[in-house]
Amino acid sequence: MLELTDENFEKEIQGADKPILVDFWAQWCMPCLMLGPILEKVAGEYKDKLTLAKVNLDTAPQISQKYRIEQIPTVILFKEGKPISGFIGARPEPIIKEWLEDILKKNDKN
Amino acid sequence: MTKIEELIKQYEEYAQKNGFRLNPGKGIVERLVKGLLENEKKYGARYCPCRRIAANKEEDRPKICPCQWHREEIEKDGHCFCGLFVRPC
Numbered sequence: 336m337l338e339l340t341d342e343n344f345e346k347e348i349q350g351a352d353k354p355i356l357v358d359f360w361a362q363w364c365m366p367c368l369m370l371g372p373i374l375e376k377v378a379g380e381y382k383d384k385l386t387l388a389k390v391n392l393d394t395a396p397q398i399s400q401k402y403r404i405e406q407i408p409t410v411i412l413f414k415e416g417k418p419i420s421g422f423i424g425a426r427p428e429p430i431i432k433e434w435l436e437d438i439l440k441k442n443d444k445n
Numbered sequence: 446m447t448k449i450e451e452l453i454k455q456y457e458e459y460a461q462k463n464g465f466r467l468n469p470g471k472g473i474v475e476r477l478v479k480g481l482l483e484n485e486k487k488y489g490a491r492y493c494p495c496r497r498i499a500a501n502k503e504e505d506r507p508k509i510c511p512c513q514w515h516r517e518e519i520e521k522d523g524h525c526f527c528g529l530f531v532r533p534c
Contacts (some may be wrong), residue, residue, distance in 0.1 A: 363480020
């Protein structure tokens with residue numbers, strides 16, 4: 336899992352060979368703490384297709400502003416350096432998998 | 446009474462007066478309240494720990510807990526976005 340900050344975000348996102356699933360979170364956000372382990376589990380199952388990255392809002396204020404993160408957790412999937420889909424708030428594992436399957440399938444076709 | 450307990454009591458009273466209640470998960474409430482106090486230390490007000498603080502007082506004012514959106518969120522989703530307040534049983 337990658338830890339992204341204002342310093343390394345663009346470099347890691349632009350240079351990635353696989354889509355990056357970015358979890359914007361903060362230490363005191365309860366829904367973030369609930370979602371974190373779910374994303375780690377899901378990312379483990381999809382490790383051939385994507386990489387999981389975490390962005391702590393405290394260490395990445397500029398990036399959080401750039402991507403208009405207002406509420407957390409916010410999850411965004413980046414492909415070839417661009418955000419292609421995402422969601423806000425904690426969600427159950429099956430819903431996240433369904434979303435990922437759908438978005439990865441659509442992007443495989445393109 | 447600790448600062449955390451004091452704040453939990455205040456939010457409990459606020460919830461009761463307004464027809465909803467605090468999240469029944471004690472640990473959840475404690476963590477959120479710690480986050481509110483942490484934000485108060487860092488940014489000068491008890492901003493919701495689940496929202497980005499822009500460090501612009503005008504822009505951030507609606508994010509002070511209880512935030513501008515909590516009523517409609519409780520009504521719509523059964524809880525405010527961060528989960529501090531929930532719909533009554």
